Amino acid sequence: DGGITQSPKYLFRKEGQNVTLSCEQNLNHDAMYWYRQDPGQGLRLIYYSQIVNDFQKGDIAEGYSVSREKKESFPLTVTSAQKNPTAFYLCASSEDGRTYGYTFGSGTRLTVV
Protein backbone atom coordinates (compact mmCIF):
# COMPACT_ATOMS: atom_id res chain seq x y z
CA ASP A 1 0.00 0.00 0.00
CA GLY A 2 1.20 3.51 -0.78
CA GLY A 3 1.54 5.92 2.09
CA ILE A 4 3.69 7.83 4.50
CA THR A 5 5.42 6.17 7.42
CA GLN A 6 6.57 8.15 10.42
CA SER A 7 8.71 6.63 13.13
CA PRO A 8 8.85 6.31 15.99
CA LYS A 9 5.27 6.94 17.13
CA TYR A 10 6.44 8.07 20.58
CA LEU A 11 9.81 9.61 21.38
CA PHE A 12 11.30 10.85 24.62
CA ARG A 13 14.24 13.21 24.69
CA LYS A 14 16.34 14.64 27.46
CA GLU A 15 16.89 18.36 27.49
CA GLY A 16 19.97 19.34 25.51
CA GLN A 17 19.82 16.37 23.14
CA ASN A 18 19.17 16.40 19.43
CA VAL A 19 16.67 13.89 18.09
CA THR A 20 15.70 12.89 14.54
CA LEU A 21 12.19 12.00 13.40
CA SER A 22 11.86 9.76 10.39
CA CYS A 23 9.44 10.27 7.48
CA GLU A 24 9.34 7.93 4.47
CA GLN A 25 6.85 7.92 1.57
CA ASN A 26 6.34 5.50 -1.30
CA LEU A 27 3.82 7.63 -3.18
CA ASN A 28 6.40 9.03 -5.58
CA HIS A 29 5.43 12.51 -4.40
CA ASP A 30 7.81 15.37 -5.11
CA ALA A 31 6.84 17.61 -2.19
CA MET A 32 7.16 16.82 1.50
CA TYR A 33 6.31 18.84 4.60
CA TRP A 34 6.81 18.87 8.35
CA TYR A 35 4.15 20.31 10.64
CA ARG A 36 3.92 20.76 14.36
CA GLN A 37 0.60 20.45 16.20
CA ASP A 38 0.05 21.83 19.71
CA PRO A 39 -3.16 21.86 21.76
CA GLY A 40 -5.25 24.94 21.02
CA GLN A 41 -3.26 25.84 17.90
CA GLY A 42 -3.61 25.05 14.23
CA LEU A 43 -0.94 23.09 12.42
CA ARG A 44 2.19 25.13 11.90
CA LEU A 45 4.64 24.55 9.04
CA ILE A 46 8.24 23.86 10.06
CA TYR A 47 9.98 23.01 6.78
CA TYR A 48 9.00 21.89 3.32
CA SER A 49 10.75 20.47 0.29
CA GLN A 50 9.47 20.57 -3.27
CA ILE A 51 12.31 18.63 -4.83
CA VAL A 52 15.27 16.47 -3.84
CA ASN A 53 18.23 18.37 -2.38
CA ASP A 54 16.16 21.49 -1.84
CA PHE A 55 14.09 22.63 1.13
CA GLN A 56 12.62 25.84 2.50
CA LYS A 57 11.90 27.18 5.96
CA GLY A 58 8.31 27.35 7.05
CA ASP A 59 6.79 29.59 9.68
CA ILE A 60 8.55 28.09 12.72
CA ALA A 61 11.88 26.68 11.47
CA GLU A 62 14.06 27.90 14.36
CA GLY A 63 15.55 25.01 16.30
CA TYR A 64 14.83 22.47 13.55
CA SER A 65 16.80 21.12 10.59
CA VAL A 66 15.94 18.83 7.68
CA SER A 67 17.54 17.07 4.74
CA ARG A 68 16.15 15.75 1.47
CA GLU A 69 18.81 13.47 -0.01
CA LYS A 70 16.27 11.03 -1.43
CA LYS A 71 12.83 11.64 -2.90
CA GLU A 72 11.16 9.25 -0.48
CA SER A 73 12.78 10.48 2.72
CA PHE A 74 12.52 13.77 4.64
CA PRO A 75 13.91 13.42 8.19
CA LEU A 76 13.44 16.19 10.74
CA THR A 77 16.02 16.90 13.45
CA VAL A 78 14.85 18.68 16.58
CA THR A 79 17.93 20.37 17.99
CA SER A 80 18.71 21.50 21.49
CA ALA A 81 18.09 25.05 20.26
CA GLN A 82 14.35 24.35 20.07
CA LYS A 83 13.12 25.71 23.40
CA ASN A 84 9.75 24.02 23.52
CA PRO A 85 10.01 20.80 21.50
CA THR A 86 7.26 18.78 23.20
CA ALA A 87 4.57 18.44 20.52
CA PHE A 88 2.92 16.19 17.96
CA TYR A 89 4.87 16.21 14.69
CA LEU A 90 3.21 15.43 11.38
CA CYS A 91 4.87 14.71 8.07
CA ALA A 92 2.93 15.13 4.81
CA SER A 93 3.51 14.81 1.10
CA SER A 94 1.85 16.03 -2.06
CA GLU A 95 2.30 15.21 -5.72
CA ASP A 96 3.98 18.54 -6.20
CA GLY A 97 4.01 21.88 -4.39
CA ARG A 98 1.06 23.15 -6.41
CA THR A 99 -1.48 20.34 -6.05
CA TYR A 100 -4.30 20.46 -3.61
CA GLY A 101 -4.18 17.32 -1.54
CA TYR A 102 -1.84 16.31 1.24
CA THR A 103 -1.28 12.78 2.50
CA PHE A 104 -0.27 12.75 6.14
CA GLY A 105 1.66 10.26 8.19
CA SER A 106 0.41 9.03 11.57
CA GLY A 107 2.59 11.44 13.50
CA THR A 108 5.32 11.28 16.14
CA ARG A 109 4.67 12.49 19.65
CA LEU A 110 7.86 13.96 21.09
CA THR A 111 8.18 14.54 24.81
CA VAL A 112 11.09 16.23 26.50
CA VAL A 113 11.85 14.72 29.90
Place this chain on the structure above:
Amino acid sequence: KNQVEQSPQSLIILEGKNCTLQCNYTVSPFSNLRWYKQDTGRGPVSLTIMTFSENTKSNGRYTATLDADTKQSSLHITASQLSDSASYICVVSFHAGNNRKLIWGLGTSLAVNP
Protein backbone atom coordinates in the same frame (compact mmCIF):
# COMPACT_ATOMS: atom_id res chain seq x y z
CA LYS B 1 -4.92 39.28 8.79
CA ASN B 2 -5.48 35.86 7.24
CA GLN B 3 -7.54 33.79 9.66
CA VAL B 4 -9.69 30.68 9.76
CA GLU B 5 -12.27 30.33 12.52
CA GLN B 6 -14.25 27.19 13.20
CA SER B 7 -17.36 26.68 15.26
CA PRO B 8 -18.42 25.14 17.46
CA GLN B 9 -15.21 24.28 19.29
CA SER B 10 -16.73 20.98 20.36
CA LEU B 11 -19.95 19.12 19.73
CA ILE B 12 -21.65 16.04 21.18
CA ILE B 13 -24.38 14.26 19.22
CA LEU B 14 -26.17 10.93 19.35
CA GLU B 15 -25.44 8.21 16.85
CA GLY B 16 -27.64 8.50 13.78
CA LYS B 17 -28.16 12.25 14.08
CA ASN B 18 -26.96 14.85 11.59
CA CYS B 19 -24.70 17.78 12.38
CA THR B 20 -23.15 20.80 10.68
CA LEU B 21 -19.75 22.31 11.37
CA GLN B 22 -18.88 25.85 10.39
CA CYS B 23 -15.74 27.50 8.99
CA ASN B 24 -15.38 31.25 8.42
CA TYR B 25 -12.27 32.69 6.85
CA THR B 26 -10.72 36.03 6.04
CA VAL B 27 -8.02 34.63 3.77
CA SER B 28 -7.25 36.48 0.57
CA PRO B 29 -6.59 35.90 -2.28
CA PHE B 30 -8.46 32.63 -1.92
CA SER B 31 -7.20 29.51 -3.66
CA ASN B 32 -9.07 26.55 -2.19
CA LEU B 33 -10.64 25.21 1.00
CA ARG B 34 -10.20 21.74 2.43
CA TRP B 35 -11.82 19.78 5.21
CA TYR B 36 -9.81 17.16 7.07
CA LYS B 37 -10.79 14.54 9.63
CA GLN B 38 -8.24 13.82 12.35
CA ASP B 39 -8.64 10.91 14.71
CA THR B 40 -6.96 11.26 18.10
CA GLY B 41 -3.23 10.59 17.81
CA ARG B 42 -3.36 10.20 14.03
CA GLY B 43 -2.61 12.34 11.01
CA PRO B 44 -5.40 14.30 9.24
CA VAL B 45 -7.21 12.63 6.36
CA SER B 46 -8.67 14.71 3.53
CA LEU B 47 -12.46 14.72 3.19
CA THR B 48 -13.10 17.37 0.54
CA ILE B 49 -11.26 20.04 -1.43
CA MET B 50 -13.19 22.95 -2.93
CA THR B 51 -12.11 25.68 -5.31
CA PHE B 52 -13.65 29.11 -5.79
CA SER B 53 -16.17 27.92 -8.38
CA GLU B 54 -17.49 24.97 -6.39
CA ASN B 55 -20.25 25.46 -3.86
CA THR B 56 -21.04 21.86 -2.88
CA LYS B 57 -18.99 18.70 -2.75
CA SER B 58 -19.88 15.36 -1.22
CA ASN B 59 -17.84 12.43 0.04
CA GLY B 60 -20.17 9.72 1.24
CA ARG B 61 -22.01 11.00 4.32
CA TYR B 62 -19.93 14.18 4.32
CA THR B 63 -21.11 17.22 2.34
CA ALA B 64 -19.15 20.44 2.24
CA THR B 65 -20.51 23.77 1.07
CA LEU B 66 -18.65 26.92 0.17
CA ASP B 67 -19.93 30.48 -0.16
CA ALA B 68 -16.98 32.43 -1.52
CA ASP B 69 -18.88 35.72 -1.30
CA THR B 70 -19.46 35.49 2.45
CA LYS B 71 -16.26 33.47 2.98
CA GLN B 72 -18.05 30.70 4.79
CA SER B 73 -17.94 26.94 4.51
CA SER B 74 -19.82 24.20 6.28
CA LEU B 75 -19.36 20.47 6.66
CA HIS B 76 -22.57 18.48 7.07
CA ILE B 77 -22.41 14.94 8.43
CA THR B 78 -25.44 12.78 7.78
CA ALA B 79 -26.54 9.80 9.87
CA SER B 80 -23.55 10.02 12.18
CA GLN B 81 -21.64 6.92 13.26
CA LEU B 82 -19.46 6.28 16.29
CA SER B 83 -16.44 6.31 13.97
CA ASP B 84 -17.19 9.93 13.08
CA SER B 85 -15.85 10.93 16.51
CA ALA B 86 -12.80 13.00 15.63
CA SER B 87 -11.53 16.53 15.10
CA TYR B 88 -12.61 18.19 11.86
CA ILE B 89 -10.22 20.81 10.55
CA CYS B 90 -10.87 23.48 7.94
CA VAL B 91 -7.84 24.63 5.93
CA VAL B 92 -7.79 27.56 3.54
CA SER B 93 -5.14 28.03 0.88
CA PHE B 94 -4.16 31.42 -0.50
CA HIS B 95 -1.70 32.73 -3.03
CA ALA B 96 1.44 34.34 -1.64
CA GLY B 97 3.58 35.50 -4.55
CA ASN B 98 4.57 32.41 -6.52
CA ASN B 99 3.67 30.13 -3.64
CA ARG B 100 0.49 28.85 -2.09
CA LYS B 101 0.18 29.00 1.70
CA LEU B 102 -2.21 27.27 4.07
CA ILE B 103 -4.02 28.62 7.10
CA TRP B 104 -5.26 25.89 9.43
CA GLY B 105 -8.28 26.25 11.68
CA LEU B 106 -8.22 24.93 15.23
CA GLY B 107 -10.79 22.27 14.44
CA THR B 108 -14.14 21.17 15.83
CA SER B 109 -14.00 18.19 18.17
CA LEU B 110 -16.98 15.92 17.48
CA ALA B 111 -18.08 13.17 19.82
CA VAL B 112 -20.74 10.74 18.63
CA ASN B 113 -22.34 8.87 21.51
CA PRO B 114 -24.38 5.66 21.29
